[in-house]
Amino acid sequence: MSQSRAGIDLETSLGYLLKETSSALRTAMETVLRPLGMTITHYSCLELLAQRPGLSSSELARGTFVTRQSMNVLLQALERDGLVTRPEQPAAGRVLPTELTAAGRAQRAAASAAVREVELRMTSGLDAAEQAQLGQLLSRCGAALREPGPESPQP
Amino acid sequence: MSQSRAGIDLETSLGYLLKETSSALRTAMETVLRPLGMTITHYSCLELLAQRPGLSSSELARGTFVTRQSMNVLLQALERDGLVTRPEQPAAGRVLPTELTAAGRAQRAAASAAVREVELRMTSGLDAAEQAQLGQLLSRCGAALREPGPESPQP
């Protein structure tokens, strides 16, 4: 039999292709964000706050696909650099709603324009229908992955 | 005007969706690889070596989307643990062709089966035509990203 009968064929694996494509996107984004002094998570955090002001640290972590511990470290740096503000006392529960400062909005605007160029280049070869289809297929793959896997069958 | 006129709309951004989906895949793979004592890069390296024996450290790095420095550190650990072997002297140039040991092949086989389950779950909701289309679209996006971006126009 072939050498990878029960395994993964890298030539045709959608998982490998997905990783390859997202790696290319990550590299392209790092290339344009580095001159602005920002990492991808740094930018993602500002972008999320621009579109949904008042998000908590944990919500930002989920939206940027890192742990809340990592987001906490990042937010401390962003606060120190005057890009975001958080109240000293929680308004309700333990949640500290975060807001962009003027400097944060300015930095986000510059980065957002640069990232938009990257995304446009990525999708430049796809027409509107193909872009919609790609979004559809990716969404369905993501939803399938988030479903509970083959766990312990018995309750 | 709207708050993100010249930027990215996270609700419809293909870049964000791509990151979200690959993050879900990464999490799912880590979940099944952790009980085996392997990271994703660790597994990817063994999988690559199983399908293309004799790859060099730099080639493995490119195939797993990390730097050759990171791959070097990993290979030293894999060699110490008896999963791969490298000749002490380069056969030609500086290249050290890497091979799996029996233990490495065994570990790769176990991991490959687990990862295959994850990939099957990811694509379980897609028929053959949709899977082919997804591969097509991802490939074209990746190719567009790897093209040289808007650099200095003059030579």
Added chain:
DNA sequence: GAAGATATGTCAGACTACTGACATGAGTCA
């Protein structure tokens, strides 16, 4: 009201991957 489950914010330590730098070997070209 008390007990448990869940979610959040935070601190500390460890790990992974990265950038920067250097030496070495191979190929190119004048």
Added chain:
DNA sequence: TGACTCATGTCAGTAGTCTGACATATCTTC
């Protein structure tokens, strides 16, 4: 032959993210 360019392997230091752990606040549930 010699200079130049490029790719590889490696070492050292740094940065970003992770896991583990704890305290606190809210919401159920009895």
